[in-house]
Amino acid sequence: MEPAVIAHRGYAGVVPENTVAAASFAAAQPETTAIEIDVQPAACGTPVVIHDERLEGTADRGRPLTDGEGLVWETPLETLQSAHVLGTGETVPTLAALLEAIPETMGVNVELKNPGATDLRAGESLPDDERAERQAVWQPFVDRVVTDCDDFGGEITFSSFCEGAIAALREVAPGYAAAPLVWDDSEAGLEIARRYDCEAIHPPKNAIVGSGLEGVAYGGGDVGEPDVDVVETAHEEGRTVNAWTVETWLEADQLLEAGVDGVIAEYPGLLECD
Template sequence: MPSPAVIAHRGYAGVAPENTVTAAARAAERDETAMIEIDVQPAACGTPVVVHDERLEGDRDGRPLTDATGFVWETPLETLRETRVLGTDATVPTLAELLAAVPETIGVNVELKNPGTRDLRAGESLPSDERDERREVWQAFVERVVADCAGFNGDLLFSSFCEGAIAALRETADYAAAPLLRDDLAAGLEIARRYDCEAIHPPRTAISGTDRVEMAEIGGSDTEPDIDVVTAAHDEGRAVNVWTVTNWVQFDALAAAGVDGIIADYPGLGEGSSDRVQRSN
């Protein structure tokens, strides 16, 4: 059984300051890394920057997210480029700066996180009379993102929790796309069909046969999903890339379930996975 492709979540956020040039460069040096996943939002001037949370204050596992405050999209680019991430010397990069640090042999999964609004409409399959409006919310930002990606010669995959972002991408450029799924698996699959997406990105706890007890512990259902998203996606010719894995036990379970890619916080989780899965079977 082939091992799934490894996608470095925010540049392996478990071992490096997430979404920074430092993280991306280190992740790209590892032979196992097929793709690096990053999050993009606009600075106050509209320039795409690589950062996950919509606000700059807060904490991640006891460390301050950054040494700045406020919404990302209200913060001047000059300030963001000097803003330190998670108590390190690494700073918030522009999308163009991060892509310049990634060799073309490594793909990049660009998650369209936020176009600069608190009204995201994430995780919804939109009614037909609202799709154009939500696409327009994203259009200008997506165009800026695509323009910054033009000089990158590696593989690009765009993902988002928001249908408006996927619609704007389809209006702008011919790149691979994937809806991010959360609670409503049917809605995510419908969005994938509506825009003929090349992949879907469900959470690992949505995959049939994985640990339902763990799902209950984080506030989800302890029952088996009513949709087999791996089979549904594969029957329609779509890849399944699952988020977010933190240990080799999770990696092996997802590999056995037949997913195509695993978005991982740590490197090395897939080493020996094929042999472990074969022995367990």
């Protein structure tokens, strides 16, 4: 089977991320299996496609994401839709508008980024007595996201760093595929995958045993040497493994040699040297 190539924010390395232009570009690349996007609510609750909590967030870019300011979930939809992304003419789209721009032959990975809250409990496997509370935080937003996704005829997978989001998805729409995103605790990610019978798991590239990338600092986090072989364990349990975020053909080659099923890629063309 050919490895999956998932376009990170629509190949954010070459086009303005999480925009209609990015989605259209990614869908036009022959190697693209799916397009990964991030969703959060506008002030009215409408799902919009944007990564950072704040419109002026810099994250890993070194410059403001948009020419607007403020928390996404406190900003009116009209203002979000007029915020220009990374100095381009592209603006923040609604989830519905972005999905309309993608052919139904293309898969979509919808990352449930934020339900409109500052306390996310990301990257944790939650204790029994806290799961219901965290699910309740996410459920209204997840319900809105699922409603938009139900109108898309293509294949959709939902992912999140937050167990509450995965729990809410399984309550709202158990028929969709789900994948916990791993930050610095692969075992926690595997526990969440088991708890909700997730079809996949998405670890960072520096958590993949045998890749040569083990323990390398990435994305502001240093996982150290992996204490669990997430690829071997996930495969034994019948789950696929997609590693993020892959930036070079050499990384892609190393990760595929180590057994991952797919790469969440910053650029197109990373498998052309295979």
